[in-house]
Amino acid sequence: MANQLKARRDTASNWQSQNTVLGAGELGGETDTGKIKIGDGSTAWNSLQYVTEDPATPVYSFQGSTSGYTSGGFGPGNSNVIDKFPFSSDGNATDVGDMTITRYDSVGQSSSVSGYTSGGTAPGYTNVIDKFPFSTDANATDVGDLTDAKRLGAGQSSADNGYYSGGDADPGRLNVIEKFPFASDANATDVGDLTVTREKPTGQSSSDNGYTSGGATPGTTNVIDKFPFSSDANATDVGDLTVARYYAAGQSSADNGYTSGGSGVSISNVIDKFPFSSDANASDVGDLTVARYGAAGQSSTASGYTSGGYAPPNTNVIDKFPFSSDGNATDVGDITVARRFVAGQQV
Numbered sequence: 134m135a136n137q138l139k140a141r142r143d144t145a146s147n148w149q150s151q152n153t154v155l156g157a158g159e160l161g162g163e164t165d166t167g168k169i170k171i172g173d174g175s176t177a178w179n180s181l182q183y184v185t186e187d188p189a190t191p192v193y194s195f196q197g198s199t200s201g202y203t204s205g206g207f208g209p210g211n212s213n214v215i216d217k218f219p220f221s222s223d224g225n226a227t228d229v230g231d232m233t234i235t236r237y238d239s240v241g242q243s244s245s246v247s248g249y250t251s252g253g254t255a256p257g258y259t260n261v262i263d264k265f266p267f268s269t270d271a272n273a274t275d276v277g278d279l280t281d282a283k284r285l286g287a288g289q290s291s292a293d294n295g296y297y298s299g300g301d302a303d304p305g306r307l308n309v310i311e312k313f314p315f316a317s318d319a320n321a322t323d324v325g326d327l328t329v330t331r332e333k334p335t336g337q338s339s340s341d342n343g344y345t346s347g348g349a350t351p352g353t354t355n356v357i358d359k360f361p362f363s364s365d366a367n368a369t370d371v372g373d374l375t376v377a378r379y380y381a382a383g384q385s386s387a388d389n390g391y392t393s394g395g396s397g398v399s400i401s402n403v404i405d406k407f408p409f410s411s412d413a414n415a416s417d418v419g420d421l422t423v424a425r426y427g428a429a430g431q432s433s434t435a436s437g438y439t440s441g442g443y444a445p446p447n448t449n450v451i452d453k454f455p456f457s458s459d460g461n462a463t464d465v466g467d468i469t470v471a472r473r474f475v476a477g478q479q480v
Contacts, residue, residue: 140169145198145434146221152177165434166194194434195243195290195338195385197479200267201431201451202229203440204250207237208447208472211255215248215265215273216468218440218451220433220479223465226440226451229270232263240288240336241429241476242295244315248478249295251279251288251313251321258282258303262295262313262321267480276318280311287336287383288476289343291362297321298345298360298368301332306350310343310360310368324365327358333379335430337390339409346374346383346392346407346415353377353397357390357407357415371412374405382430382477384437386456390415393439393454393462396426400444404437404454404462418459421452429477438465443473 140160143151148163155161155172162169170181203216203226213235216226232250239253250273251262260282263273279297286300286307294312301307308330313321327345334348345358345368355377358368374392381395392405392415402424407415421439428442439452439462449471452462468475 148178149199150221152179154178155181194387195340196387196432196434197243198434199480201433201438201440202241202248202478202480203429203431203468204241204248204476204478205232205236205239205253206441206470206472206475208470211235211237212470212472214470216440217270218466218468220436223453225466226468228469230265230272232265232273233275234259234261234263237472237474238284239476240286240297240300241478242288242290242297243478243480244290244295245292245480247315248480250476250478251295251297252283252286252300253476254284258284264318277313277320279313279321280309280323283307285332287334287345287348289336289338289345291338291343294362296336296343298336298343298358299327299331299334299348306330306332312365325360325367327360327368328370329354329356329358335381335383335392335395337383337385337392339385339390340387342409344390346390347378347381347395349379353379359412372407372414374407374415375417376401376403376405378426380426382428382439382442384430384432384439386432386437387434389456391430391437393430393437393452394421394425394428394442400424400426406459419454419461421454421462422464423448423450423452427473427475429475431477431479433479438477440468440477441472441475447471447473
């Protein structure tokens with residue numbers, strides 16, 4: 134009988150939390166991502182590089198494997214709090230740092246090493262781009278400016294850049310798509326336009342494209358826009374949400390974008406899903422535990438999270454729903470302060 138070579142295997146979150154030291158030449162595989170690492174007998178899991186066609190090129194995924202973050206917000210006053218909650222287990226968030234300014238109505242972006250919070254109401258409109266590290270619990274630093282002082286936009290993230298789309302810059306709504314680099318601390322530049330001028334939309338990110346869904350126009354729209362990460366270009370209209378709404382939370386799996394909650398005719402608990410592989414309308418795949426708007430969205434490799442928001446009143450609930458199947462969310466913890474109009478990040 135032929136011998137079988139088997140690699141050690143576990144989920145990405147379990148590998149991360151256990152931080153195992155693999156033996157020299159020993160293989161370790163992530164069952165939920167398909168990624169592989171090779172041990173050297175001394176380096177812990179979290180410090181090993183994934184096996185890639187080009188080992189010098191880091192593997193980027195928008196989805197996090199360790200933690201979700203909720204930054205800023207309103208409730209009852211402006212907040213500068215950066216909260217962190219675990220993906221590996223269901224639990225409450227902890228306060229791990231402060232932004233440089235208190236604000237709400239801001240937008241979140243995530244690189245592989247840092248979280249970003251951009252724009253917002255402080256109480257005047259702000260153009261500040263804050264950055265905080267994922268490797269340690271620490272305060273944010275001011276690393277650049279948006280093209281204009283603005284609020285109520287949507288955030289997207291590629292491997293190399295953070296994006297801010299739509300929003301409101303007194304005195305009017307915007308269709309601008311702007312980006313700023315992750316590799317260096319710098320200001321954002323205007324790189325394209327959405328198909329619909331709007332505020333309070335929701336952002337999602339695939340490996341190749343940014344998406345901006347819903348929003349207020351001043352009516353309410355259900356439009357899903359898509360714009361490319363590979364070049365600076367305008368967005369195209371690629372589908373519709375099931376219900377026109379604004380102030381929803383956005384999440385992204387490897388294959389689909391999600392829009393959860395929001396407000397339109399009424400406050401919504403709906404979780405919508407639309408595919409990244411083709412241009413198509415969204416479908417209703419589940420419900421949040423609390424109908425709300427102004428919440429933040431976070432994405433692990435396995436689940437979408439919706440934290441905070443206004444129900445009313447303000448809520449501190451962290452909801453989790455699965456990416457592998459269509460289903461309702463479950464309440465898995467609380468952020469440190471009940472608040473709305475928050476931004477989300479993940480690592």
